[in-house]
Amino acid sequence: MWDFETSEKFQELCGHKGSVCTIQFSPFNNNQYLCSGSWDKTLRLWDIKTGKMLSVFNGHTSCVWRVEFSPVQSEGDTNDDQCTGNGVVGGAGYTLCSASHDNTIRQWDVEQAKELAVFKGHENYVYSVKYSSTGTTLCSGSEDKTVRLWDIRSKKNIHILRGHTKAVWAVEYERANTICSGSIDNTIRFWDTRVNKQLHVINGGNDDKGILSIYFQTSKEDRGQQLIYGTCNGPIRIYK
Template sequence: GESNQLKSEINQLRLQMKKNEQDANSDELNKLRKYIQNKDAEIDKLKQDIQLQKVQMVEKEKQLLPHPDKVAKTLENKDLKSTQDYPQLPQITNHQNNEEQKESQKIGHGSSPSIHPPISTFDFEIFCSSSSSSSSSSSSSSSGLLKTFSGHTSRVHSIDCSSNGGSFLCSGSGDKTICVWDLGTGKPSKMFNGHTGYVNCVKFSPYHYHNNRRVVICSSSEDKTIRFWDIKDNKEFQVLDGHNKSTYGIQFSPFNGSRLLCSGSSDQTIRLWDVQTSKILHVFNGHTWGVWCVDFSPLQSNKGDHNKSSNAGVIGGNGYTICSGSYDDTIRVWDVETLKELIVFSGHKDTVRSVKYSPYELGISGGGNTILSGSADKTVRLWDIRSKNKCTFSKGIHTMSELLTIHQDSTIRFWDIRSSKELHVMKGNEKEDDGILCLQFSSLKNKGFELCYGSVKGHIYIWG
């Protein structure tokens, strides 16, 4: 009997131990479940916060900028109305033909193609930040030649550096080709053939990169067209055809996801394009000779009280403008929304070869309402959109190119805009270059800034 009682007690102890073990495991399991539930709740809260931020960003963008489709439709409707309100232009007269001959002489086509003027997309922001740290001596220089790209068989009219999708540089040339170069290796990556005339201007397309991460080059040409080239697929995939004569400067809008493109042409017009649909949204008429260069006003900023009110009363509607420089020696400012000509700046005595808006973030008085222009009259001038007056100018600069590149003496010059003083001079090789036609700053990771320029002889040089 005692043996059975002992066995029974042992079994009860075993059962109690098993129960205690199960209870302990259950407590640990419950604690773990509660911990997981708390973390799930935190994740859900984060997701909700992120979604709320996305909604707020979308709403803020809608307040700042109208929807791209709405903008495109509005511009199309206004353009249709403007063409209905004005009579058709008469046929070209002998007087107009004479004007074209004068323009051709200015351009330099025909007898001496090497004097074809440069398309200069002068980087206003980099210049100003560089000038503050540049040496005041014009003879000293800490820079040096890093690489030389050779491949073009004619002068290099335009270059652009990609800020997205890799360290690439593209170049457009009088040999009718577009080359793509790897800035890291210094080797050519692609060459595009398709234009039947000189390639006058090249730009990497921010629209295609931001929308679908395609690295795309946009080019303008003497053949009257604007073409788009996909680097990955190695092919042309889009053509904008609308200008009646050579197309020159092109520029993407900093707003609406860079969906708008403006272009200047020898047909005396500036055209506004919808890159997504390839449609012409509007044709700006006013210049009396060909339009060499164009620029969009910079993306608006609300940083600082001086910038919040800087657009007031300048332009109706969304506050964005296009400026253009022409062989008629003028700079004109156009309202992107109302499609009206706002201002005509007269002062240059020869072709305006480059125009550029001042970025807001530089802190320069007037912010994006200041335009800088360079001319074949050897001056660089600053213009205030608000007062419609010239601000100041620097004498002795041989065209806009020479402000940061050169013309015949192969020098690159840096100027202090406020004092109009020359800060620094970089000298190229006059015999090897035969003149510099275009310039671009590039910014590579951990390498600082590099200065790229294209020459009459067809070479591209990288300084750093």
């Protein structure tokens, strides 16, 4: 990790035995914890203040490509104004999900480093996974060209969204009932999950060669949303 002001490295987290594909900061305890996923098939939880590895999550049988913290605590858990929760790392009620080259998505209890569920249905590598803002559903994108919506309580696949012609590398919720997906087919597609229907398509630039990442940012100037996406060929593009 690096200090933005001095450009100096101030922390190094060592423990994975393969390439690290994904990281995400915890939504609780002022982002004190970091989760990582690796080619060594594990997720690991770190305390960034001490540099200590706190937990290892074992279960995947291939590379872990994406990790994601739940945005809220599960029902029945108390939550104060600071969203600090309870437990050893202050993450009681929070979960993690992970997308893997073993074609599965797995859900984990943060405090216990325990596997809670395995979501099966994709027919090839799973590259991306995202919680809804309420933490009740997941969406995912895969090498099998589909975007899938999952109900967390029932652990069931409730929608399969077809339209991409190549692997789906990125998924995001634009709003509660709208999913956005980016693909190597060089398109970004918007889907209405209420009717299982594609709403519209944004085509990438002629030289982009595919969409690898997407992100929505609320503009402070006009309070509108900006769509930011990263491409296979290097450019980062912004849509308003």
